[in-house]
Amino acid sequence: xxxxxxxxxxxxxxxxxxxxxxxxxxxSQFFFNPLYLNPAFAGTTKGARxxxxxxxxxxxxxxxxxxxxxxxxxYNPLFxxxxxxxxxxxxxxxxxxxxxxxxxxxxxxxxxxxxxxxxAGYNITAINKKIDFSRLVFPDQLDPVMGQxxxxxxxxxxxxxxxxxxxxAGFIADAPNFTIGGSQVxxxxxxxxxxxxxxxxxVIGGNGTLPRKHTVHYTMIISVxxxxxxxxxxxxxxxxxxxxxxNFTSSVLGFYVTxxxxxxxxxxxKREFANFRDSDAFIVYLGVKYEFSKTADVRFGYSYDVTVxxxxxxxxxxxxxxxxxxxxxxxxxxxxxxxxRKHRKAVDCEDFGSKSLIF
Numbered sequence: 001x002x003x004x005x006x007x008x009x010x011x012x013x014x015x016x017x018x019x020x021x022x023x024x025x026x027x028s029q030f031f032f033n034p035l036y037l038n039p040a041f042a043g044t045t046k047g048a049r050x051x052x053x054x055x056x057x058x059x060x061x062x063x064x065x066x067x068x069x070x071x072x073x074x075y076n077p078l079f080x081x082x083x084x085x086x087x088x089x090x091x092x093x094x095x096x097x098x099x100x101x102x103x104x105x106x107x108x109x110x111x112x113x114x115x116x117x118x119x120a121g122y123n124i125t126a127i128n129k130k131i132d133f134s135r136l137v138f139p140d141q142l143d144p145v146m147g148q149x150x151x152x153x154x155x156x157x158x159x160x161x162x163x164x165x166x167x168x169a170g171f172i173a174d175a176p177n178f179t180i181g182g183s184q185v186x187x188x189x190x191x192x193x194x195x196x197x198x199x200x201x202x203v204i205g206g207n208g209t210l211p212r213k214h215t216v217h218y219t220m221i222i223s224v225x226x227x228x229x230x231x232x233x234x235x236x237x238x239x240x241x242x243x244x245x246x247n248f249t250s251s252v253l254g255f256y257v258t259x260x261x262x263x264x265x266x267x268x269x270k271r272e273f274a275n276f277r278d279s280d281a282f283i284v285y286l287g288v289k290y291e292f293s294k295t296a297d298v299r300f301g302y303s304y305d306v307t308v309x310x311x312x313x314x315x316x317x318x319x320x321x322x323x324x325x326x327x328x329x330x331x332x333x334x335x336x337x338x339x340x341r342k343h344r345k346a347v348d349c350e351d352f353g354s355k356s357l358i359f
Contacts, residue, residue, distance in 0.1 A: 039121035043082015
């Protein structure tokens with residue numbers, strides 16, 4: 001009977017979606033899912049990349065949230081930037097409620113030497129939200145004594161869904177490099193606005209406006225040389241991410257430490273920036289990088305959200321797995337060397353730092 005009660009709770013939650021203003025699916029490995037964070041990241045490595053993320057949030061809670069994300073991008077000198085594709089499926093209610101998206105991403109880059117390098121990008125996304133009514137159990141189907149399931153008087157149909165178009169735009173600014181004690185330091189700040197037109201997302205009627213999401217992110221990368229000539233470089237990267245969507249606010253503060261082939265990270269996420277009592281989770285990240293050749297490598301990563309809010313005793317945090325393949329130098333229109341030389345002269349400046357926040 002407990003299981004049936006849980007199903008009823010899930011049903012009531014799903015039907016309440018038409019009056020809720022839910023938040024976008026979260027990702028703890030934000031810089032290993034760059035196009036989802038900011039479309040301006042498309043093409044920033046001056047090569048080709050593709051990757052994916054699997055996230056299982058609150059696995060010990062009924063109707064847990066599972067998210068699948070795949071993305072890829074390539075540098076495009078013809079458009080002075082990058083092109084990319086991103087796809088995602090978010091599943092909740094044991095598969096009863098699904099959100100599927102697929103989007104096209106384009107970015108454009110321009111630099112003012114010794115001043116700033118700017119990248120702007122946009123994302124046009126098709127979103128489908130669907131409720132599978134065939135898997136739902138309604139309250140009038142349950143007998144409080146016998147626990148038997150009867151035929152429901154409700155006739156919602158087999159499934160209900162809605163497809164709509166969504167728009168996202170963002171930019172990234174790189175400051176010139178500088179050196180402290182022999183270590184090179186780079187600074188990058190970005191801003192992105194999701195759901196520009198605030199589309200209606202309700203699948204069963206009512207007010208289902210998808211509120212705009214504002215994201216500000218900042219990254220510093222400190223490159224520390226080793227003592228010996230053959231010792232590999234160490235990268236220390238503090239990061240701050242602030243998000244606001246409707247009445248929901250989230251802040252993430254932490255750092256990555258990279259010394260090939262290992263990558264580690266520790267982050268702290270909270271709901272209100274100024275209220276340190278409103279903690280949500282600590283995020284622990286471990287990763288490894290394997291180089292196939294001088295121009296190709298793959299990164300595997302695992303992170304765990306250690307929940308410290310009111311759900312900490314029951315939710316069991318969140319598990320997240322990621323994989324990223326990176327092919328340096330792969331571009332569209334690679335045979336047009338004249339165009340590539342012209343573009344390189346216009347936008348590639350040695351006084352700026354890393355073109356990617358994925359080390």
